[in-house]
Amino acid sequence: MQIKPLSRSLLDWYKKNKRKLPFRSTNDPYKIWLSEVMLQQTQVNTVIPFYLNWIKRFPTVHAVANTDYEIVLKYWEGLGYYKRCLNFYKATKIILESHKGQIPCDFQSIIKLPGVGDYTAGAVLSIAFNKKIPAIDGNVTRVVSRLKKIKNLTLYNKKIIKKTVHSLIPESEPGNFNQSLMELGALICLPQKPKCHKCPIKLFCKAFNTKNPNKYPSPKMGKINPHFNVVVGVIWRNNKFYIQKRNNDSMLGGLWEFPGGKVKNGESSKEALKREIKEECKIIPHIGRKVGLINHSYSHFSITMHCYHCFEQKSRIETTLQSNWITPNEIESFSFPKANHKIFKLLDTYGWDI
Numbered sequence: 001m002q003i004k005p006l007s008r009s010l011l012d013w014y015k016k017n018k019r020k021l022p023f024r025s026t027n028d029p030y031k032i033w034l035s036e037v038m039l040q041q042t043q044v045n046t047v048i049p050f051y052l053n054w055i056k057r058f059p060t061v062h063a064v065a066n067t068d069y070e071i072v073l074k075y076w077e078g079l080g081y082y083k084r085c086l087n088f089y090k091a092t093k094i095i096l097e098s099h100k101g102q103i104p105c106d107f108q109s110i111i112k113l114p115g116v117g118d119y120t121a122g123a124v125l126s127i128a129f130n131k132k133i134p135a136i137d138g139n140v141t142r143v144v145s146r147l148k149k150i151k152n153l154t155l156y157n158k159k160i161i162k163k164t165v166h167s168l169i170p171e172s173e174p175g176n177f178n179q180s181l182m183e184l185g186a187l188i189c190l191p192q193k194p195k196c197h198k199c200p201i202k203l204f205c206k207a208f209n210t211k212n213p214n215k216y217p218s219p220k221m222g223k224i225n226p227h228f229n230v231v232v233g234v235i236w237r238n239n240k241f242y243i244q245k246r247n248n249d250s251m252l253g254g255l256w257e258f259p260g261g262k263v264k265n266g267e268s269s270k271e272a273l274k275r276e277i278k279e280e281c282k283i284i285p286h287i288g289r290k291v292g293l294i295n296h297s298y299s300h301f302s303i304t305m306h307c308y309h310c311f312e313q314k315s316r317i318e319t320t321l322q323s324n325w326i327t328p329n330e331i332e333s334f335s336f337p338k339a340n341h342k343i344f345k346l347l348d349t350y351g352w353d354i
Contacts, residue, residue: 003170003172004167004168004170005204006168006201006204007168007169007170007177009200009201009204010177010180010181010184010200010201011170011173011176011177011180012200013180013184013200013201014176014179014180014183014184015176017183017187018179018180018183019044019183019187021035021044021048022048022051022052022055023035023051024179027127027128028128029103029105029124029128029129030060030061030103031055032123032124032127032128033103033120033124033128034051034054034055034088035047035051036119036120036123036124037084037087037088037115037120038050038051038054038079038084040081040084040120041081041299042079042080042081044186046079047079050075050076050078050079053075054075054076057075058072058075061092061095061096061101061103062092062096062101064088064089064092065089065092065093065095065096066096069086069089069254070254070335072085072089073085073086073254073255073335074334074335076335077255077335077336078338078341080338081299082251082252082253082254082255083115083253084115085254086114086248086253086254087113087114087115087116088114088115090114090115091113091114091115091116094113094114095113103124103128105125105128105129105131106125107121107125107131107133110124110125118136119135119136119137120135121133122134122135122136122178123135123178126169126174126175126177126178127175127178127179128175130174130175131174132166132169132171132174133166133169133174134162134165134166134169134178135178135182136161136162136165137182137185138185139181139182139184139185139186139189140161140165140178140181140182140185141153141158141161141217142185142189142191142217143181143184143185143189144161144164144165144181145157145161145207145216145217146189146194146205146206146207146208146213146216146217147164147201147204147205147206147207148160148161148164148206149206149207149210149216150216150217151215151216151217151218152217152218153217153218165178165181184199184200184201189213191214191219192214193214194213194214196208196213225297225300225301225302226301226302227301227302227303227304228262228263228301228302228303228304229262229263229269229303229304229306230260230261230262230263230303230304230305230306231260231261231263231269231270231272231273231276231305231306231307231308232257232258232259232260232273232305232306232307232308232343233258233259233260233273233276233277233285233287233307233308233309233310234258234291234307234308234309234310234343234347235258235259235277235281235285235310235311235312235317236309236310236311236354237312237316237317237325239327240325240326240327241258241325241326241327241328242258242259242281242317242323242324242325243256243257243258243323243324243325243326243334243336244256244257244258244259244280244281244322244323244324245257245322245323245324252337254335255335255336255337255340256324256334256335256336256340257336257337257340258307258340258343259276259277259280259281260272260273260276260277260280261276261279261280263306269306269308270287270308273285273287273308273310274287277310281317282315282317282318283312283313283314283315283316283317284313284314284315285310285311285312285313286310286311286312286313287308287309287310288308288309288310288311288354289308289309289354290306290307290308290309291307291308291309291343291346291347291350292306292307292343292346292350293305293306293307294307294339294342294343294346296338296339296342303339305339305342305343307343307346309354328344328347328352331344
């Protein structure tokens with residue numbers, strides 16, 4: 001079957017200009033699937049060291065599924081969006097139990113795995129199994145919107161984009177073609193100041209002919225993320241401090257943290273900390289010296305985290321399976337959010353003395 005001129009131009013460009021990435025040197029569906037999960041909402045340069053470290057420790061689906069989740073999560077620590085890790089872990093269990101350890105090679109089966117959506121399914125099936133299925137991410141949406149001069153990403157227009165991609169995918173190289181569209185969006189067809197003079201398919205692009213391709217698709221209205229004041233306590237018992245584990249289904253699920261929470265309007269940091277520790281640990285603490293504060297941003301909000309040394313008074317915290325007492329030397333044995341690591345850095349800099 002003859003390849004369409006646009007598709008041929010794009011494939012030729014991709015083969016000459018694609019970035020050399022570790023997950024592009026394999027046809028292993030497990031590694032391709034892992035890379036696509038890690039790349040969700042995360043930049044390539046951030047992902048690469050995590051990917052390489054993960055593959056070294058967990059070279060197969062079996063290696064992940066047969067390892068305790070606490071250990072698996074430690075290898076994701078710092079990559080963020082931890083729900084991805086939990087879903088990936090759950091999916092590897094299902095693959096062992098229901099698919100004889102093999103990544104499903106059909107859309108209806110792979111889409112049922114936790115955390116796998118249309119894009120991830122399309123990417124894995126086209127790249128690893130040579131299936132003619134679109135893999136439409138933000139980059140692809142932008143490229144095709146400009147090709148078709150689509151301004152508003154309505155449900156109808158999204159269907160047009162999907163239909164267009166499917167019509168362009170060659171039977172012989174579906175994986176390379178999907179990756180070429182993504183790569184074009186990542187390197188050339190940028191959201192702002194696209195490098196149209198370097199684009200291999202500009203002659204096919206309706207937005208290019210308008211001399212103002214930035215207008216397609218219409219940019220989303222930016223919104224101001226809320227900011228919160230948060231306070232946490234390093235509660236000491238002899239030479240150990242208290243940590244508690246977040247519920248797996250919550251934000252930052254499965255990670256360990258100090259007790260604490262948001263400061264309400266009209267509250268002081270110390271008042272909020274006493275309230276939070278009473279709610280979470282069932283004690284009223286003695287609050288000692290302030291460790292300091294750090295600032296941290298998440299995808300949809302930011303925080304200023306205040307931290308204090310604290311001590312048990314009349315009653316003691318009841319230790320459960322979701323809590324622990326550790327020394328500073330044991331920190332590396334547990335997975336913590338980035339904000340907590342910033343607190344650890346403060347303590348390392350100014351001393352752990354209480």
